[in-house]
Amino acid sequence: MHHSDMNSDVRRLIADGTVIPAHPLALDAGRKLDRRHQRALTRYYIDAGAGGLAVGVHTTQFAIRETGLYRPVLESAAETAAAWTKRPLVLVAGLAGPTQQAVQEAQTARAIGYHAGLLSLAAMKSSSEAEILDHCRAVAQEIPLVGFYLQPAVGGLALSSNFWREFASIENVVAIKVAPFNRYRTLDVLRGVAAAGALDRVALYTGNDDHILLDLMLPFDLRDQGVTTRAYFKGGLLGHWSVWTQAAIKQFEACKAARGKDSLPADLLALDARVTDCNSAFFDVANDFHGCIAGCHEVLRRQGLLQGIWCLDPNEGLSEGQAAQIDRVCREHVDLSDDAFVAANLERWLA
Numbered sequence: 001m002h003h004s005d006m007n008s009d010v011r012r013l014i015a016d017g018t019v020i021p022a023h024p025l026a027l028d029a030g031r032k033l034d035r036r037h038q039r040a041l042t043r044y045y046i047d048a049g050a051g052g053l054a055v056g057v058h059t060t061q062f063a064i065r066e067t068g069l070y071r072p073v074l075e076s077a078a079e080t081a082a083a084w085t086k087r088p089l090v091l092v093a094g095l096a097g098p099t100q101q102a103v104q105e106a107q108t109a110r111a112i113g114y115h116a117g118l119l120s121l122a123a124m125k126s127s128s129e130a131e132i133l134d135h136c137r138a139v140a141q142e143i144p145l146v147g148f149y150l151q152p153a154v155g156g157l158a159l160s161s162n163f164w165r166e167f168a169s170i171e172n173v174v175a176i177k178v179a180p181f182n183r184y185r186t187l188d189v190l191r192g193v194a195a196a197g198a199l200d201r202v203a204l205y206t207g208n209d210d211h212i213l214l215d216l217m218l219p220f221d222l223r224d225q226g227v228t229t230r231a232y233f234k235g236g237l238l239g240h241w242s243v244w245t246q247a248a249i250k251q252f253e254a255c256k257a258a259r260g261k262d263s264l265p266a267d268l269l270a271l272d273a274r275v276t277d278c279n280s281a282f283f284d285v286a287n288d289f290h291g292c293i294a295g296c297h298e299v300l301r302r303q304g305l306l307q308g309i310w311c312l313d314p315n316e317g318l319s320e321g322q323a324a325q326i327d328r329v330c331r332e333h334v335d336l337s338d339d340a341f342v343a344a345n346l347e348r349w350l351a
Helices: 008-016 035-048 070-084 099-112 129-140 161-168 183-195 212-217 245-258 266-282 292-303 322-332 339-350
Strands: 019-021 052-055 090-095 116-119 145-150 173-179 203-206 220-224 227-231 235-238
Touching: 008 090, 008 173, 008 203, 019 245, 035 070, 035 245, 035 339, 052 070, 070 090, 070 099, 090 099, 099 116, 099 129, 116 129, 116 173, 129 145, 129 161, 145 161, 145 183, 161 173, 161 183, 173 183, 183 203, 183 220, 183 227, 203 212, 212 235, 212 245, 212 266, 235 245, 245 266, 266 292, 266 322, 292 322, 292 339
Parallel strands: 019 052, 019 235, 052 090, 090 116, 116 145, 145 173, 173 203, 203 235
Antiparallel strands: 220 227
């Protein structure tokens, strides 16, 4: 599948930039798929106004592959979305593992109806950049790619600006999720895409949960041989946006409206710090992100969108003191939540 084969409305959504929450995995107390709450989450994101869904990604738990849940979870989101709305939605499937596995997952996702694959490179840690690029090219023959610069703290690897130049030169790459949580490495990606002359084709999506709003509104000036190229992040694909999603979409729209202006509202700039404060609790920054998935689960559990915070790995859960930090940000930043929206619609989503 080539990106030119995509539905034109979906291709335009990716290019223009949109909100793509990373879809969590709903489990019951026996750590089995809770289909009712899994459907409810999908309906929640759609009704909140998300422009797409990312399924089978880090927030969905990479371990779904080991428990036979990869296809069922991808099918659940695609089927629920098709039945719930007629508006265009970008369906992004997480792709992982060595080349053969990633190619097979791309084929599976394409057959289900997914438009693009978010390619995790965590399995390629012992490979050279040239070998990783060969891996990416092989997967890109199956499905349009969204690159994924995952931070090393949760399994990613450091990659050079030259790597991103070569990656952006792959013709079937449509976007890159930039999520190293590091400003130097973020600039490496932007410089690489600009050097490839691919900024018009490859949409930049922030995954930097520590600076979500700043990424979405600030211009990035890139200099090469005295020539300045100005780049912008077009959208976001974030685990953080799996919670308080309706409020996040309002923040995204405010950033998009402010982008390109001669001046930016001080209150909007300041809001970046408050969103980052919330993320520090949800993602368990104090404990090197150990509870990042369980923290998002806890917010959804409190709203009734999940029954519990169970993960496939019994060792994954909230860290000591994390619940108190979530209490704190829920209290201090209550205006950034969408609790009322969820309460008003929960029964319908669970039906």
